[in-house]
Amino acid sequence: MSNVKESWKSIEGGVAAPKGFYAVGVQAGIKYEDKYDVALVFSQVQAQAAGVYTRNVVKAHPLHLTQSHLKNGLAQAIVINSGNANACVGKAGDQAALSMAQVVAMFMAVPAEDVLVASTGVIGVEMPIDRVLTGIRAASAELLGNMVKGIREPKETSNDGAHRAALAIMTTDTAVKERACELSCQGGVITLGGMAKGSGMIHPNMGTMLGFLTTDANIAAEELQRILREAVDESFNMVTVDGDTSTNDMVLFLANGASGMTLSGEDLFNFEKMVKSLCVQLAQDIVRDGEGASKFMEVTVSGAKTKEAARKIAKSICGSSLVKTALFGEDANWGRIFTAAGYAGAEFDPGLVDIFLGDLIVAQAGIGVAFSEEKAKEILSLRDVHIRLNLHLGEEHATAWGCDLTHEYVTINGSYRS
Amino acid sequence: MSNVKESWKSIEGGVAAPKGFYAVGVQAGIKYEDKYDVALVFSQVQAQAAGVYTRNVVKAHPLHLTQSHLKNGLAQAIVINSGNANACVGKAGDQAALSMAQVVAMFMAVPAEDVLVASTGVIGVEMPIDRVLTGIRAASAELLGNMVKGIREPKETSNDGAHRAALAIMTTDTAVKERACELSCQGGVITLGGMAKGSGMIHPNMGTMLGFLTTDANIAAEELQRILREAVDESFNMVTVDGDTSTNDMVLFLANGASGMTLSGEDLFNFEKMVKSLCVQLAQDIVRDGEGASKFMEVTVSGAKTKEAARKIAKSICGSSLVKTALFGEDANWGRIFTAAGYAGAEFDPGLVDIFLGDLIVAQAGIGVAFSEEKAKEILSLRDVHIRLNLHLGEEHATAWGCDLTHEYVTINGSYRS
Numbered sequence: 001m002s003n004v005k006e007s008w009k010s011i012e013g014g015v016a017a018p019k020g021f022y023a024v025g026v027q028a029g030i031k032y033e034d035k036y037d038v039a040l041v042f043s044q045v046q047a048q049a050a051g052v053y054t055r056n057v058v059k060a061h062p063l064h065l066t067q068s069h070l071k072n073g074l075a076q077a078i079v080i081n082s083g084n085a086n087a088c089v090g091k092a093g094d095q096a097a098l099s100m101a102q103v104v105a106m107f108m109a110v111p112a113e114d115v116l117v118a119s120t121g122v123i124g125v126e127m128p129i130d131r132v133l134t135g136i137r138a139a140s141a142e143l144l145g146n147m148v149k150g151i152r153e154p155k156e157t158s159n160d161g162a163h164r165a166a167l168a169i170m171t172t173d174t175a176v177k178e179r180a181c182e183l184s185c186q187g188g189v190i191t192l193g194g195m196a197k198g199s200g201m202i203h204p205n206m207g208t209m210l211g212f213l214t215t216d217a218n219i220a221a222e223e224l225q226r227i228l229r230e231a232v233d234e235s236f237n238m239v240t241v242d243g244d245t246s247t248n249d250m251v252l253f254l255a256n257g258a259s260g261m262t263l264s265g266e267d268l269f270n271f272e273k274m275v276k277s278l279c280v281q282l283a284q285d286i287v288r289d290g291e292g293a294s295k296f297m298e299v300t301v302s303g304a305k306t307k308e309a310a311r312k313i314a315k316s317i318c319g320s321s322l323v324k325t326a327l328f329g330e331d332a333n334w335g336r337i338f339t340a341a342g343y344a345g346a347e348f349d350p351g352l353v354d355i356f357l358g359d360l361i362v363a364q365a366g367i368g369v370a371f372s373e374e375k376a377k378e379i380l381s382l383r384d385v386h387i388r389l390n391l392h393l394g395e396e397h398a399t400a401w402g403c404d405l406t407h408e409y410v411t412i413n414g415s416y417r418s
Numbered sequence: 419m420s421n422v423k424e425s426w427k428s429i430e431g432g433v434a435a436p437k438g439f440y441a442v443g444v445q446a447g448i449k450y451e452d453k454y455d456v457a458l459v460f461s462q463v464q465a466q467a468a469g470v471y472t473r474n475v476v477k478a479h480p481l482h483l484t485q486s487h488l489k490n491g492l493a494q495a496i497v498i499n500s501g502n503a504n505a506c507v508g509k510a511g512d513q514a515a516l517s518m519a520q521v522v523a524m525f526m527a528v529p530a531e532d533v534l535v536a537s538t539g540v541i542g543v544e545m546p547i548d549r550v551l552t553g554i555r556a557a558s559a560e561l562l563g564n565m566v567k568g569i570r571e572p573k574e575t576s577n578d579g580a581h582r583a584a585l586a587i588m589t590t591d592t593a594v595k596e597r598a599c600e601l602s603c604q605g606g607v608i609t610l611g612g613m614a615k616g617s618g619m620i621h622p623n624m625g626t627m628l629g630f631l632t633t634d635a636n637i638a639a640e641e642l643q644r645i646l647r648e649a650v651d652e653s654f655n656m657v658t659v660d661g662d663t664s665t666n667d668m669v670l671f672l673a674n675g676a677s678g679m680t681l682s683g684e685d686l687f688n689f690e691k692m693v694k695s696l697c698v699q700l701a702q703d704i705v706r707d708g709e710g711a712s713k714f715m716e717v718t719v720s721g722a723k724t725k726e727a728a729r730k731i732a733k734s735i736c737g738s739s740l741v742k743t744a745l746f747g748e749d750a751n752w753g754r755i756f757t758a759a760g761y762a763g764a765e766f767d768p769g770l771v772d773i774f775l776g777d778l779i780v781a782q783a784g785i786g787v788a789f790s791e792e793k794a795k796e797i798l799s800l801r802d803v804h805i806r807l808n809l810h811l812g813e814e815h816a817t818a819w820g821c822d823l824t825h826e827y828v829t830i831n832g833s834y835r836s
Contacts (some may be wrong), residue, residue, distance in 0.1 A: 058760030058768040058784075086754060088768070090785040123753025124786030247757055321739065335541025338506060339665055342476030350476040350506070355637045366476075367508040368542030 014178030016162035020258030023163030028135020030083035036168035040133035049075035061093030073221025107140030190280030211251035218257030235279035292405030312399035318402030332376035432596030434580035438676030443582030444697030446553020448501035454586035456553035465491035472667035491639025527557030629669035636675030653697035711821030727814035734762030736820030750794035
């Protein structure tokens with residue numbers, strides 16, 4: 001497995017990069033400004049499909065619909081709107097989500113049960129459903145036209161529909177998040193594409209996080225679900241804490257088999273690695289776009305007795321407002337790091353813990369060591385800061401990602417709804 | 419019990435208000451500026467004592483010492499320093515805590531085991547122990563002098579030692595937190611005093627929270643422990659979330675019996691109510707002094723199946739950075755309130771929940787209702803905002819307190835250590 005790192009490579013594009021996938025984004029007027037706000041992702045054939053969802057007790061209307069439509073592990077289209085979360089509005093919300101699926105189904109000539117629906121935006125306000133459906137009709141018509149003409153993007157034309165789709169799922173995001181990569185297998189090339197949205201990063205998990213993955217590999221829904229679950233656990237879930245999720249979070253994965261290849265053995269192993277890697281890239285894109293964030297932090301906890309303990313501690317540190325403000329202030333306040341580890345809900349022996357800022361050790365065996373404040377300042381002044389803890393208890397490790405807490409964050413979130 | 423509310427009244431003073439208690443605060447030069455930083459609380463006789471402590475895995479050195487000294491339920495003095503947490507510095511930290519107790523013991527002629535120690539400040543930096551001990555000697559000498567002269571404060575002199583003690587336990591606190599009250603019983607008057615510190619309020623629990631209570635009632639340590647535990651659960655723990663605590667948090671309670679009265683029946687019942695009320699007052703004082711806070715929020719969750727569920731949901735809402743920034747922005751974004759309830763880790767039926775801002779209902783049976791934005795703005799523009807949720811599932815309820823998240827918070831915490 002020495003060539004694991006070289007078995008796949010990043011390429012241009014997003015969800016329409018794999019064979020047989022199409023995507024468009026349109027402006028439906030749901031958001032205040034003239035911005036893209038309806039996205040449609042479509043596979044030319046029915047695809048195997050998997051999904052992971054928010055664990056919030058309060059679930060948005062489209063989430064219920066999508067879960068129900070995914071029961072058979074099959075789907076052909078995903079329709080997404082931004083600007084309104086379609087959450088907590090009662091029967092009208094269920095009806096709105098269903099209508100969105102039905103309009104796609106009608107235009108694209110697929111069963112409504114094969115259409116998945118996702119929304120993101122303000123909670124508790126009824127959808128401007130007329131505008132949403134008009135947008136979906138426009139998106140469907142454009143996508144249908146592209147299919148008839150055999151136009152896939154972005155590689156084949158300058159009319160970058162997939163990029164517009166990635167723009168259309170954004171809310172407070174300031175940067176588009178799309179990724180694609182290729183895996184060379186025995187039988188040829190497998191392509192993987194993805195896009196994501198999310199930026200409410202102080203409690204990483206509270207801003208809605210959406211992710212959509214596509215591949216032209218042939219993978220049964222059950223296998224796809226396992227691969228997605230594992231990838232999400234080490235990527236999106238390390239910025240969006242389990243159990244601390246918004247009402248609308250979901251990650252969906254379609255595999256349409258258009259490459260003609262079914263993976264096994266080392267190819268499957270490498271494919272899983274590639275999916276995990278792409279999810280980590282998208283998760284990092286989300287963190288880097290944290291609301292008002294000026295710095296990026298990667299927290300690695302090693303030497304843990306269990307994976308779960310390592311994950312809890314890494315996430316607790318990334319989520320600590322006092323660690324985040326110290327990062328913003330470029331203050332080597334490792335006591336806050338240690339404190340956040342201590343209340344993570346995982347047992348460890350404080351007397352064994354080493355703490356590093358970059359390569360600089362700041363605490364050894366649970367005790368502060370004399371370190372160069374100048375060196376610490378230098379490390380903390382970088383845009384990317386790596387914090388490491390070694391618990392010296394076992395072999396398990398985990399990595400979480402976060403950003404700093406800034407004045408800008410307060411400004412953005414003090415006036416998001418209005 | 420119709421006169422429960424009138425059975426006690428607030429009076430001037432703090433920890434030295436009950437009979438037989440003395441307190442002083444001195445400037446020992448631990449903090450950068452010329453501020454009070456060593457406090458000594460003393461009972462003229464050995465007192466029954468109780469304590470509750472942080473649940474953080476990482477515990478400061480004085481905490482271990484105090485727990486050990488409190489095993490027999492007896493204590494006569496509490497010594498506290500601010501400016502240094504005496505945490506995570508190894509054997510030197512244990513020795514520093516012990517030395518603090520020993521110096522008090524020597525001056526005040528009590529066993530070192532009857533001296534309790536608390537610290538607050540920066541973590542991982544060795545105590546400037548010479549300055550601390552010099553401060554303790556000065557405090558002991560002054561207190562001893564007052565005792566000999568029979569001077570108790572603040573009621574009997576203008577030399578307000580208890581007030582200086584309350585000043586000496588502050589870190590980023592901007593206001594002193596001391597309270598006292600009197601209960602009229604069958605045999606006479608029982609007095610209760612208290613002081614507290616804490617203000618790191620974004621994750622309420624991460625800034626160290628200290629509380630010290632004194633009473634001249636005669637109560638056995640076991641009973642005192644139960645009363646303190648119950649009072650803390652409904653007060654300090656509703657701003658300092660269980661399991662999410664700093665390395666140094668503790669609340670101590672001394673009962674010296676100097677009133678000559680042992681409480682029972684209705685008197686005991688009223689005393690417990692008074693202790694709870696004083697703890698709630700101090701907890702609210704802490705929240706109102708939240709770092710950079712401009713608004714105060716009280717969140718009441720009713721209609722819960724269990725007390726635990728009500729507590730979790732109320733605390734989750736108070737701790738949500740998105741709720742806190744919405745409060746700062748005076749934005750009636752009840753979706754964020756509902757979302758924070760949803761990830762609290764308590765089960766409920768979202769379709770039954772009513773949400774109120776003040777008296778204004780903003781969601782009914784889990785669905786947003788049309789409400790006057792003008793009225794909402796008016797409610798949110800007040801300094802005190804009351805958020806209420808009714809889960810319509812049972813009879814249990816709980817109240818938590820929090821504050822908004824402001825630019826000022828980021829400024830304070832970006833530069834606390836340095």
